[in-house]
Amino acid sequence: MIIEGKEKKWEIVCGLEIHCQIISESKIFSGASTRFGADANENVSFVDAGMPGMLPTLNRYCVHQAVKTGLGLRAKINKFSEFSRKNYFYADMPTGYQITQFQYPIVGEGVVTVDLEDGSSKDIRIERMHIEQDAGKSIHDIDSRKTFIDLNRAGVGLMEIVTKPDFRSPEEAGAFLKKLRSILRYLGTCDGNMDEGSMRCDVNVSVRPAGSDELRTRCEMKNVNSVKFVMQAIENEARRHVEVYENGGTVEQETRQFDPISGQTKVMRKKEFAHDYRYFPEPDLPPLVLTDEYIKQVADELPELPDAKKARFVEKLGLTKYDAMVICENKEVADFFEKAAAGHDAKKVANWLMGDFFAMLKRKNLTIDESPVSAENLGALVELIEKNVISGKIAKDVFEIMSETGDAPEKIVEEKGLKQVTDTGAIEAVVDKVIAENPDKVSAYKGGKTGLMGWFVGQVIKESKGKANPQIVNRLLAEKLN
Amino acid sequence: MAIDRQTVNRVAFLARLKIDDDKIEATEEEFNKILNWVEQLNEVNTDEVEPLSAVNDLPLICREDNVTEGSQADKILANAPMAEYGYFVVPKVVE
Known part of the structure; x- marks a missing residue:
């Protein structure tokens, strides 16, 4: 998609980060259930609640699901990966840090082929995929002065898929999300429901003069929760950038929020207030080491x-x-x-x-x-x-x-009794009847109004209650009228 | 590596620690002492050494995907300063 500016043509540069909830019975680091819809804080272990002295234990099946997903994305599986702590304070994350993967993710570069409207296809490159734990849920609309916290989701396994900035139009991003969702569902590793939050998308957008290969300042929009909104957010944000540049301004690197009602984006967080996550290797979990045999075994299970x-x-x-x-x-x-x-x-x-x-x-x-x-x-x-x-x-x-x-x-x-009548004799009787009952139409036909043939066919079929074979009707009528 | 007043305030903010104004100078000094001490490590040549992510060379023990815990909201909420309807309650968080 090319945006026509006042001065020149612009193209969109967009990349996506998609959080996908792993389908598993229990959480990624604890034995609490992942079931959706339980009463508040019923699916919570002491690990998830960040109680002192509790230690995470990795769920083997979540690793299996991640490797399966990586293979489905035609990606490199890293035999060595490690967990890191991403530090930040938020009320729905009681430990004060998220266990994630940073420097050494479990899945490396891959590719997803997307199908576009015009019948062509395009390869979108995957940068990486790592596994991590989800945060709890904050509910802001029960009380005007209080926030309610439910930790049932805290600790559910997530796969974060990061693409390269390969999208040049909202359509490509939409097609990618549909294709990714389809792959995840085939694999059975994530149910891909964006409206229920089991698949969540962060969108990074910048623009550049069409044909150039520079990368300009990008803005990020977090948690855009439908394919349609992702497409809208990309287009509107790109148009905003073009307007800023053409009015002589500069785009600031910032986190913006997409408003589904207006379709516009607004500033959420400026760069100077950007989080400082102070990642460091997770001391409670040794590195994750996979063998070739294991990876092959998962590959053999792929549908x-x-x-x-x-x-x-x-x-x-x-x-x-x-x-x-x-x-x-x-x-x-x-x-x-x-x-x-x-x-x-x-x-x-x-x-x-x-x-x-x-x-x-x-x-x-x-x-x-x-x-x-x-x-x-x-x-x-x-x-x-x-x-x-x-x-x-x-x-x-x-x-x-x-x-x-x-x-x-x-x-x-x-x-x-709907069987088609293919018995020529039976159909012939009907044909003869129709011809006998409509002498005026017959003479008109013979006088040159050959367009009446269709009318005769229709009459015979109608007379037979739709059961006469049309080919035979056509043949018999032609024989008798010509 | 020298630590200045601004860095002390930044680290204190990230750790959610309140440092009184009259303590900042002293904290700055302590910070620098610790960092200088740790900086001795730079004297060791590590050109051929892989980064170390775990001190103990232990294998990663995994669990099976079974539900073994839960249905204990009362215990989870037992120490919460504020709880209502089975939820933790905190002052309004708006980013």
């Missing part, structure tokens, strides 16, 4: 990821790139599609899935797991059309009944 699945659907099943992309974004949809397409025309199944089927789910406000139409039945419906048992038009009616009753299409077709 087929969206890019690989997409490529396979295009090459082996003949889907278009776009259809494959839409279907593969969500693992449940991809699994459903594969089940439905097994043994049938995959392209036609994809059309039904993305058309009538998705429309039905949306109308009924259901997820794909709750669909009354099973994958097998959707495949069977397509098969009935392919085998000329029913016409495409009747199939839409059958689908409506399927989405009400959940019945198999064969059963519905049988019970309602």
